[in-house]
Amino acid sequence: MSENLTGGAAITPLAGATTPAAPVTPTPGVPENSKWHDTFLRITQGNALISVLAVVLALIVGGIMIAFTDEGVQQAAGYFFARPWDTIVAIWEAVSGAYIALFRGSIYNFGADSFARGIRPLTETLTFATPLIAAGLGVSLAFRIGMFNIGGRGQMLMASAAAGWVAFSLDLPWGIHMIVALIAGLVAGALWAGIAGALKAWTGAHEVIVTIMLNYIAFYLISWMLRTPGLLQAPGSSNPKTPAMKDTAVFPELLGPQYNLHFGFLLVILATVVVWWILSRSSLGFKFRAVGENPKAARVAGINVKSMYIIGMLIAGALVGLAGVNQVLGTITTGFSADIDAGIGFDAITVALLGRSTPWGTFAAGILFGAFKAGGFGMQAAEGIPIEIVTVVQALIVLFIAAPPLVRTIFFLPSPERDQRRREKARQKALKAEAGTVAK
Structure with missing residues (x-):
């Protein structure tokens, strides 16, 4: 969209997107750049x-x-x-x-006595990267709509609580139990982020302020639930911690018990493909980009800007919620406390910025930061x-x-x-x- 939709002011570039250079009209007497110079x-x-x-x-x-x-x-x-x-x-x-x-x-431990042990650090990197990629995709998608989703912590906490409650309280067959817990987490994260989208659409409330406040609400709400018997607190325990997740709801291991990499990594790959398709190949993605570039021009062009804010934040919240589900069903299956988000909600902002708000850029940035997290412990030791x-x-x-x-x-x-x-x-x-x- 190199021109505006109304014939007025030009639309500003997308956050994190690369703006293609405008074609240069040859002018007599002006030396043109060579092909190699333009490539450089x-x-x-x-x-x-x-x-x-x-x-x-x-x-x-x-x-x-x-x-x-x-x-x-x-x-x-x-x-x-x-x-x-x-x-x-x-x-x-x-x-x-x-x-x-x-x-x-x-990446790889050259001092290991076998290849299986040598690649364990790489699997740890991918494990750490899994929730970072999911949460980073949620932040990136919001960036594309012109919204700053800083509420990753609250969305992760609500998704973790919903998925965790389903995982430890219900008795369902293997596979179905995991799917129900996953859906519960995605819906909880989406609804929590949707509050910010609805308030921005209906009242004009700034999403940064709203999502920060929702972070605090989610944290204290989950903290209360973890101290209340019959909600999230483990029966017979005085500690603010949930029971262990049932085996029927836990993500299966991808490479065997000697590695921590789980099914959640495949889910974030699928999520990356879906976000890429939405932004690059669907009419919804076009509307997202139009609203992110210039909401006034998009409104004149017939796009329902308020709906885009709400739908965009619902999808972004579901993606961040996937990070919370990964923490509960894939990483901390023995029970979780109010620090289940582990700072991932804020790290996701860094991942999205490094990935330039693009799906595959965010995926690569998440792996890089996962490597920092996994390698940081090895460097310290x-x-x-x-x-x-x-x-x-x-x-x-x-x-x-x-x-x-x-x-x-x-x-x-x-x-x-x-x-x-x-x-x-x-x-x-x-x-x-x-x-x-x-x-x-």
Whole structure:
């Protein structure tokens, strides 16, 4: 949608979407870019490269922090001017050791005695990534409608409570029990997010404020239910924790009991495909994008903007709810407490930003952050590196993604505005020269 729907102001680009460059009309006297130059500009000015370079920059800054906090580096720095090479070696050993441990804890453990043990870190990465991808898809979909879904925590808690109650209280056959619990969780997450969508559609209430308040309501509501016998609290227990999930409702293992990867990973792959189809191949996705770009123009074009807000938040809540269901039926099947969300609702915002609000970009970003989570524990155990370093790296990724000009400046990448100004200056110069020729 390169032009507006009303003939008025142009529609603003989608959040996280790549805006294609406008076709350049050849102007006499203005040198045209070569095919290779245009390709280079598309690559260096694209959002994908900025995301990759943001991760690289965050890892570099993280390496600096690791070096500063390493005892060996601190000792070698004490006699830096006498033997500077010792400090350089100590820095290399500290940083490389930390990131090797991160790789071994998240991708493949080269020290394992068998291939089956060696790939266990990769399965842990996929397990950690499963709820991050699901929740990230919910945030990404809301971004596409022009809404900031910051209520992932509340939606996960409500979905976890609904799916968990079905899983530990009902007696149903295997398979059916799991499906009923899954549907209950998706519906609960959708309805909780739908409250924000309905309030925005009917009253104009800002979804950020509403979803933050719903987070608190969900947390204290679930905390009360966990302390109330007959609701979520385990019978005969004084702890705010649910009973264990029944085996008939638990997600089956994908690779056997030696791995934690479960059926939920296949569900998030399916969810990614569905979201991609909705946004790219359906009329509903077109309406979502139109509302996200310019709701006023979409309304004039005949799109029911209020319905799009409600439907979009219902789908987004169901996706975030899938993350809560994964926590209950796939990860913490022995019973859960009020911290079941584990910060995933807020991490999903980072995943969606890194994925540029695209389904497969969010999928890849979720796997990357899953690797950070899985490898962070290995890095802490093997090298004694505080796991908070990984959290700082994740935050730096968001910081650099939010500042593309900074990333381009650091890596000396051409700026789209600079190239456009250069061509405009050349065009104006050519037009003046042409006007001078005609006057003569």
